[in-house]
Amino acid sequence: MDCDLARHLLAFQRPGELDAAAVSSLARHLADCPACAAVTRHEQAFDRAVGAAVHAVSVPTGGRGRAAARVAAVRGVQVRRQLLTGIGGAVSLVLAVGIGGGVFAVTRPGFDGYQAALGAEAEFENPHEAVRAWLAGQGLPDTLPADFDYGRHLEHGRMPVLGKTVPAVTFVLPSPDSPRVDFARVYVVTPSQFQTADLRGANASVRYVTVLADPAHPHVKWVVLHTTPTLEPFLRKVSRVQA
Amino acid sequence: MASAVAGVRALIDAHYDSLYRYAYRLSGSAADAEDLTQDTFGKALTRYDQLRDPERAKGWLFRILRNVYLHRLRDEKRHKTVSLDQVGDLPAARPIDRPADPGDIDPARLQEVLNGLDEAFRTPLILFYFEDFSYRDIAAQMDLPIGTVMSRLARAKAHLRDRLTCDKATD
Numbered sequence A: 001m002d003c004d005l006a007r008h009l010l011a012f013q014r015p016g017e018l019d020a021a022a023v024s025s026l027a028r029h030l031a032d033c034p035a036c037a038a039v040t041r042h043e044q045a046f047d048r049a050v051g052a053a054v055h056a057v058s059v060p061t062g063g064r065g066r067a068a069a070r071v072a073a074v075r076g077v078q079v080r081r082q083l084l085t086g087i088g089g090a091v092s093l094v095l096a097v098g099i100g101g102g103v104f105a106v107t108r109p110g111f112d113g114y115q116a117a118l119g120a121e122a123e124f125e126n127p128h129e130a131v132r133a134w135l136a137g138q139g140l141p142d143t144l145p146a147d148f149d150y151g152r153h154l155e156h157g158r159m160p161v162l163g164k165t166v167p168a169v170t171f172v173l174p175s176p177d178s179p180r181v182d183f184a185r186v187y188v189v190t191p192s193q194f195q196t197a198d199l200r201g202a203n204a205s206v207r208y209v210t211v212l213a214d215p216a217h218p219h220v221k222w223v224v225l226h227t228t229p230t231l232e233p234f235l236r237k238v239s240r241v242q243a
Numbered sequence B: 001m002a003s004a005v006a007g008v009r010a011l012i013d014a015h016y017d018s019l020y021r022y023a024y025r026l027s028g029s030a031a032d033a034e035d036l037t038q039d040t041f042g043k044a045l046t047r048y049d050q051l052r053d054p055e056r057a058k059g060w061l062f063r064i065l066r067n068v069y070l071h072r073l074r075d076e077k078r079h080k081t082v083s084l085d086q087v088g089d090l091p092a093a094r095p096i097d098r099p100a101d102p103g104d105i106d107p108a109r110l111q112e113v114l115n116g117l118d119e120a121f122r123t124p125l126i127l128f129y130f131e132d133f134s135y136r137d138i139a140a141q142m143d144l145p146i147g148t149v150m151s152r153l154a155r156a157k158a159h160l161r162d163r164l165t166c167d168k169a170t171d
Helices: A003-010 A020-032 A034-055 A063-100 A113-119 A121-125 A127-137 B002-027 B030-046 B054-076 B107-115 B119-129 B135-142 B146-170
Strands: A153-161 A164-174 A181-189 A208-212 A221-226 A235-237
Touching (some): A034 B002, A034 B119, A153 A181, B002 B054, B107 B119
Antiparallel strands (some): A181 A221
16 A cells, blocks of 8 residues: 555545455555654644533523424424314315305305315414414403413314304414313403303313403403313413312 | 424434534634534425435535535634645554554544644544445545545644644644
């Protein structure tokens, strides 16, 4: 092996880059050539120094937790997309059947549930702020009386209940072990629509009702319809008085 | 999907630190590094079914991070850098009378020199010094032939050596 080849192979002198024969041949040359041996020592010292400096980066504490939180948020968006595309698809199917059955005039535009779901996606980037702004726009208290986890937010809007449409915010909780999705829907009930003075919680076979109150807004009640025995899975922490 | 979340959390535990360090050396900023790292794990979740071989998870994550970084560079259109195509030929082999031991290298000074390099040269240099990556791994990450990787690496190392050892010569 000559010096030109030896110095070329020095670039490959890392574990696994050269076969055994080349490693052996290079070692023999370096043992016999002081010039190449000196170059090798310099290269290796430089690489050790740079390698140490490259790795000398302090990793901030709590970074792994924040990364895990980001993953959880991405997971929430994935679930919402799946639910919304399912709902949008069902709506589109119902309307398509309606059109086929002559229910809708031919001149009406088609409703693409999937595109509608995508159009709503901007809200999901900051659902807490979107809900706050929407409630305030309804003339309602802009904060729910329990500290709901907005990473689980699905939708908000006026929902039909007991013959009226009532402002409501819905949270979902996918089950890790089954296709089932638990949900909690918070109806914001005011005296203009229902008697609120004696509202109480209730249980049915697979549904629970919890009534929340806030002393700062005595005439408003938040009636939560949920499928889990308690609201705990939907909360970050309990911060307000429950009715 | 629940198993993908668990899988990515395991990846966070195993690779967060090295991914963050790589992000820091690429971007030169702690805030950007954390953002890049978080984005990487977020994208890893959405692409988890693409990870066929768990043994190659680290390289897969590094590749995602680099792509996230490149997208940001294109969006921001910043980063004035030196293209080594303008620098000239590689320096000749060093004469024996130059110091054999470069001593410790200041990480902050290293970052300054890295920041001045075009990403096409900065990335193979950083990956090379993370040691776990072979030339083939680096070539796969950058979608380049091995020969191109080695050429860029040689030029980048020469530039690095000249900038860092020149500093020491003037100390």
